[in-house]
Amino acid sequence: MSSWATCPATWSLVDVARLPRGRSAMQEEINRVIVDRALAGKRVVRFKGGDNFVFGRGYEEIIACREAGVPVTVIPGLTSPVSVPGIAGIPVTHRGVTHEFTVVSGHLPPGHPEALVNYDALAKMQGTVVVMMGVENAPHIAAALVAGGRPASTPVAVVCDGTMPTQRTVLATLATLADRLVEESVKPPAIIVIGDVVAVAHPDAFPG
Amino acid sequence: MSSWATCPATWSLVDVARLPRGRSAMQEEINRVIVDRALAGKRVVRFKGGDNFVFGRGYEEIIACREAGVPVTVIPGLTSPVSVPGIAGIPVTHRGVTHEFTVVSGHLPPGHPEALVNYDALAKMQGTVVVMMGVENAPHIAAALVAGGRPASTPVAVVCDGTMPTQRTVLATLATLADRLVEESVKPPAIIVIGDVVAVAHPDAFPG
Numbered sequence: 001m002s003s004w005a006t007c008p009a010t011w012s013l014v015d016v017a018r019l020p021r022g023r024s025a026m027q028e029e030i031n032r033v034i035v036d037r038a039l040a041g042k043r044v045v046r047f048k049g050g051d052n053f054v055f056g057r058g059y060e061e062i063i064a065c066r067e068a069g070v071p072v073t074v075i076p077g078l079t080s081p082v083s084v085p086g087i088a089g090i091p092v093t094h095r096g097v098t099h100e101f102t103v104v105s106g107h108l109p110p111g112h113p114e115a116l117v118n119y120d121a122l123a124k125m126q127g128t129v130v131v132m133m134g135v136e137n138a139p140h141i142a143a144a145l146v147a148g149g150r151p152a153s154t155p156v157a158v159v160c161d162g163t164m165p166t167q168r169t170v171l172a173t174l175a176t177l178a179d180r181l182v183e184e185s186v187k188p189p190a191i192i193v194i195g196d197v198v199a200v201a202h203p204d205a206f207p208g
Numbered sequence: 209m210s211s212w213a214t215c216p217a218t219w220s221l222v223d224v225a226r227l228p229r230g231r232s233a234m235q236e237e238i239n240r241v242i243v244d245r246a247l248a249g250k251r252v253v254r255f256k257g258g259d260n261f262v263f264g265r266g267y268e269e270i271i272a273c274r275e276a277g278v279p280v281t282v283i284p285g286l287t288s289p290v291s292v293p294g295i296a297g298i299p300v301t302h303r304g305v306t307h308e309f310t311v312v313s314g315h316l317p318p319g320h321p322e323a324l325v326n327y328d329a330l331a332k333m334q335g336t337v338v339v340m341m342g343v344e345n346a347p348h349i350a351a352a353l354v355a356g357g358r359p360a361s362t363p364v365a366v367v368c369d370g371t372m373p374t375q376r377t378v379l380a381t382l383a384t385l386a387d388r389l390v391e392e393s394v395k396p397p398a399i400i401v402i403g404d405v406v407a408v409a410h411p412d413a414f415p416g
Contacts, residue, residue, distance in 0.1 A: 053299035076291030083284035124329035
């Protein structure tokens, strides 16, 4: 927002992070602000942190616009489950190691009635798993992956505070992840990378 | 490269797409150019299209640098399996629809001896599947997903020539994908999105 001062006086700024509503009503309120101003003939530029389409609720705003007949152009941003590991020196894919990666929202534990992730099937896949919003449920997720067949020795990297001055990477295995999170006092936000790509990035920590 | 003319004369440009080698030796040659110049005391900026860590061989260059003692800073770019569907109006996740997405390289057909993707397990997951480099093998991949348990009616969107003036989206289901690719003369490059998020984006094409 530091460049705001240089914008024409005919532009107006709405800080939707400060809308006077409870957290649950916030998204609807944001949708309303966007649609109302567009229907009033304004061009609306919606700045949004992170990747709007990766657990970012971005499409809810697009649907609100669609239903109101407001055309939308998407300018994509960086996808943190790929870019944050990349900045931390961990590739989500590597030739000969994996032909796939899965990005999972860890906000619900395995077995939760509203959970949409089949952890048993995910365990039977061989590729990289990237867990977002999963610090709290990480012990349950690791246990579910091991129960489903992933080796307990599978390498894990927890990238904390990605891109921030406090960024750090905590290494573990599926077997040790729960203890390591406690030992290292890991707090959100963190992105958890599970799979042999972690050993590619940290061969000394995971020899052989 | 249009801004190259404005760079200082002490900078030099190496177009690695034109290195005089066969395709298979190319990556090693690129690694060599990067390492040799860095060891000669130059700062090397490696421009690379796409997401280097999503089937992009970017980490091979980092390993080459690591082995030579050359430090590397990663500046991440856009992740096409997320950003291209986004530009085409399709979110890879949507609240209440999926808590996960899987990005797969489709360059090998299911069952190929070198394939690392467990399509049976992938079929048993419920979330979005994004297939890259998969136009040729798409019929086999769709069949494998249906054989593993995904409904044949699962919506599919093929985003062709993403971000190019010729960009277009071909809609199908897992059942009709093979025929639709022929009918619409789909050629690479294309990104194939499989899952209910396609119906969220195209409710008229996938009613109910």
